[in-house]
Amino acid sequence: MNFFLETLRFIGLCLYYTLEYIFLLFIPVRKKNVAGEIVLITGSGSGIGRLMALKFARLGATLVLWDINGEGNKETARLARKIGAIRVHNYACDCSKRQEIYRVADQVKKEVGDVSILINNAGIVTGNRFLEAPDLLIEKTVEVNTMSNFWTVKAFLPAMLAANHGHLVTIASMAGLVGSNGLADYCASKFGAVGFAESLMLEMAVQGKTGVKTTIVCPYFINTGMFDGCKTKWPSLLPVLEPEYVAERIVSGVLRNDIYILMPRSLYFLYALKSIFSTKAFIPAAEYLGLFTVMDTFRGHTKKAEDKHQKTGTKTPRSLN
Ligand SMILES: NC(=O)c1ccc[n+]([C@@H]2O[C@H](COP(=O)([O-])OP(=O)(O)OC[C@H]3O[C@@H](n4cnc5c(N)ncnc54)[C@H](O)[C@@H]3O)[C@@H](O)[C@H]2O)c1
Known part of the structure; x- marks a missing residue:
């Protein structure tokens, strides 16, 4: 195909998909049925993983x-059974360890079967x-947030x-699209x-x-405790999200086969601006x-745990490092 025809085909497809997107905003999309699918969620012991x-x-x-976190995971399993789930299998797995992921994945394949929906959420x-x-x-941080995704995909994608x-399904973050002060790693x-x-x-x-x-x-930030203490500068433009809303949006996005889910919706616009404006404009x-100061008041889970452990005189994973 020559340059002219291929460019024409590309522009046509872009127009088609844009019109389809606008059309689907008004027409309810048929959602897929996940009954009987084997859904694996990493980091299911709390937060949006549990929801x-x-x-x-x-x-x-x-x-x-x-x-x-075996205890948190057992609690998720208990809550799932309480609402009527019969097939619930919980495994303690440290997703920062490749060999452990492969070992537990083999166990899952033997005991449960082939995973058909993989949600890499641990973070x-x-x-x-x-x-x-x-x-x-x-x-x-890199082992849990990035590399664990390699090993779970190797185990279950074939x-x-x-x-x-x-x-x-990859639970990334706005921090996977835009850099932020205090969050380099x-x-x-x-x-x-x-x-x-x-x-x-x-x-x-x-x-x-x-x-x-x-x-x-x-x-953007979700009110799960992971980023406890962080404050948003403009709550109406970038609100801190409620976990229930985020979990609902992700699950319905999976049922509709959405390719990207950015939350809040203003992020689609802000992310587009990042590509359009002069690169110098990125700093202002x-x-x-608020990305200069957003982490200034960060406490997170670890800090909260440290405070608790200081009171009880025990050690946290952070103080062991
Ligand atoms: N909370 C936010 O503001 C926010 C914003 C954007 C993206 N995210 C992402 O959403 C995901 C879920 O976060 P959350 O807000 O529910 O926080 P959370 O801390 O409640 O949940 C994270 C879960 O991951 C588990 N986990 C941590 N290390 C692990 C390991 N080595 N192996 C296995 N499990 C491990 C934890 O035990 C916990 O249950 C994370 O990937 C996070 O980066 C969170």
């Missing part, structure tokens, strides 16, 4: 719950300026490709997760595996949006 698990349980899916944040962040925590049926890990998921989507398109869908989720824009 997504409960939503998939209500839709009749078989749940495979992974978390390093951690250091919350220090880069030079003050301990090396071990920087490494751990069966999805063989059946040409499945769904990979976290942003790097989430940019990595976004780049990995986007590239996999293309790998599957090239192989014609249209039955395996991908969804990349990029939320970051200041305007």
Whole structure:
């Protein structure tokens, strides 16, 4: 095909998909049925991982719950059974360890079957300026937020490709699209997760595996405790999101096979501006949006745990590093 024809075809497709997008804003899209699908969620022991698990349980899916926090995970399983889920399997798994992921994945394949919806959700944040962040925590952040996605995909994607049926869901972050002061390692890990998921989507398109869908989720702050203490500068433009809203939006996006989910919706606009404006404008824009100071008041889970452990005289993972 020559340059002229290929460009014409490309513009035509862009117009078609834009019109389809506008059309679908007004017409309810048929949602897929996930009853009987095996849904694995990493980091299901709390936060949006737990809420997504409960939503998939209500839709009749078989749940495979992974978390390093065995107690939290058991509680998610208990809550899922309480609302009527029968097929709930919880596993303690440290997703920062490749061999452990492979070992538990083999166990899941033997005990439950092939996972058809994989939700890479486990995540951690250091919350220090880069030079003050301990090396071990920087490494751990990349291992949990990015590299664990490699190993879970290696473990479960082959069966999805063989059946040409499945769904990979990556819980990334707005920090995977835009850098932020005080979040260098976290942003790097989430940019990595976004780049990995986007590239996999293309790998599957090239192989014609249209039955395996991908969804990349990029939320702003969510009120789960992970970013406790952080304040948004403009709550009406970038509100701190409620976990229930985020979980609902992700699950319904998966049912509609959405490729990207950015939350709040203003993020679609702000992200587009990042590509359009002069690169120099990025620094005043970051200041305007509060990205200079957003981490100044960060407490997070770890700080809260440290306070608790200081009172009880025990040690936290952070103080062990
Ligand atoms: N909370 C926010 O503001 C926010 C914003 C954007 C994106 N996210 C992302 O959403 C996801 C869920 O976060 P959340 O807000 O529900 O926080 P959360 O802390 O409640 O949940 C994270 C879960 O991951 C688990 N986890 C941590 N390390 C693990 C490991 N090594 N192996 C297995 N499990 C591990 C934790 O035990 C926890 O249950 C994360 O990937 C996070 O980066 C969160």
